Amino acid sequence: MYRPSEEHEAFRAAVREVCDAKVAPHAAETDELAEFPKASYEALRAADFHAPHVPEQYGGVGADALATVIVIEEIARACMSSSLIPAVNKLATLCWINQGSEEIRQAYLPKIASGESMASYCLSEPEAGSDVASMRTRAVADGDEFVINGAKRWITNAGVSDFYTVFAVTDPDQRSKGISAFVVERADDGVSFGAPEKKLGIKGSPTCEVYFDNVRIPGSRMIGDPGTGFVTAMKTLDHTRITIAAQAIGVAQGALDYAKGYVKERKQFGRPIAEFQGLQFMIADMGMKLEAARQLTYAAAAKSERGDADLTYFGAAAKCFASDVAMEITTDAVQLLGGYGYTKDYPLERMMRDAKITQIYEGTNQVQRIVMARALLK
Template sequence: MSDFDLYRPSEEHGMLRASVRSLVEAKIAPFAAAVDEEARFPQEALEALVANDLHAVHVPEEFGGAGADALATVIVIEEVARACVSSSLIPAVNKLGSLPVMLAGSAELKQRYLRPLARGEAMFSYCLSEPEAGSDAAGMRTRAVRDGDHWVLDGVKRWITNAGVSEFYTVMAVTDPEARSRGISAFVVEKSDPGVSFGAPERKLGIKGSPTREVYFDGVRIPAERMIGAEGTGFATAMRTLDHTRVTIAAQALGVAQGAFDYAKGYVRERRQFGRPVADFQGVQFMLADMAMKIEAARQLTYAAAAKSERGDGDLTFQGAAAKCFASDVAMEVTTDAVQLLGGYGYTRDYPVERMMRDAKITQIYEGTNQVQRVVMARNLP
């Protein structure tokens, strides 16, 4: 298979899409506006996803999971994001938080943490960013000090998605301050561990249904066996994780772009001005054509990156960054155009496209800003 071959979804992937879309339209979409308006966690979405084994489809079958491949995971996230980006962060962040355990964790860690995740008994979050270490993640200050058979963690993590809701947290901490990125190790911390606490929810522009909070570690003492991989390998594990999970952000972006396009297309076909549907005007037709073209380009790039993620291809770092960057830029363009197509109505909360536009913005920022993605791509040119 050449580097430019695209991954073609199978019949099973098509059936999965139809099944997820039906579920989303029945159980998640009706609550999307209220979740945003009330800035509350989408409990209805969590219950629906868990009941249908879609909350963490990436978990291997040997740990009780669905064993979905990377493309199937992308399709689930895409279809949920088409209606509610906040809800799509449930399967997306469960993968982000647990993937370090899957990539580098011991057999015991996998058994202990992947099984309850697969059963829907717990969610998993990812703690990398800090108040003074965002894009420069290697500059983190959270410390982990060895004390016999335990490690003691102290520090603060910021911008942690689903913080306070998740039971498990993959935490990156400095174990050797002199070694910079090679002195960072990864740990699993549980919400119930003494010394773990959370800040107030951030007041965000979008994804208001997904709580974003600081996580505080005040003398958190955990068993040494909760280290993920060998000491000093945490930063490398974190970067490997992001190579895979940036594809899930591309999927979110793709989903919200598709949702906004679908709504705007239906609206302009029904809305009449000057005695005919707005969709009859060539200027509007050109806008719709450009929106559809960009969405399809983003979809092909995202699916190709998902295939590379599944195969572990050597150029995944470039392809994952490219998919995330391109798809999120497309999402911002398409959702903004959708607001424009609805005119004044698009600017009100009575219609979903203004929420979609606000939600789309975060896909250009988290898991590495798109400026950082371009740095990553430039350093890993194929």
């Protein structure tokens, strides 16, 4: 069953209370200043919502996949930029939890759990976006160490995070089977960052290039066995694409909630515009599609928790459908406010801009459709 339990709903109520009081009030300023939302981070950290997925034995909450989805959904309803804090912490650390050594887990997970540090995921490169196997970042063995050289692009929360899950080629003759994964620290010599990208949305979450110039790390920081990095990356994305779906349904819910309030207050021709059937049909479609996306996302989260064989399909389907729905709902919400929806005096234009990225990152929706088709035709 993927129906949320009473415990899940209590979790939702707690997250929403924090977000309404301490995250949503900073959302517009975070977008305007394009700065990491430190106040929101501290509020989430104080309530243990910054990385709820970390297992209890490493100091975390130990939230299951559905609870983590609910946390991200509720934060995204208030502020999409802030929702990337728990989402990217999970993306980067799930590799450590599932494939990393106990030494790696003990060294890094408690710092993520406490909120002392954050983590980022370094997979994409200038010439390797959807085609991950074409990456050029190299990790060359040197005794008991590895020396990493290369660059990663589109790295979420780069420069803010202390730890980076980095994928690099260790055997260039093996293509995808020659990729390995490592933990790199911001403090390692040779690690540097590019200027933040000037983005359409999620402006409060810095996105930068990460450069590795003869970065020397101990071999014990390899995640899993040599050559397993590509499989690790793909398996991780099967789980974390669901967190992107959670972001999408969160921002869509925020937009729908605001639009519903507006159409009941706004009057034209002597009565609230909510009484006009044309707008009622728009609201009905928005609500129907949002709930369909939520149910698919929760089903995928349950499959993630169980590790079901069809998780790859459901993760891709949830991410693709929810993000397409979010883009549609936020766009329609802007329409419902008319000219006001197009101004920064109201939050809907921000939500529409923020929603767009959910169709792009962690695999474009075109790639998701390839993944789904292959699974269906297998």
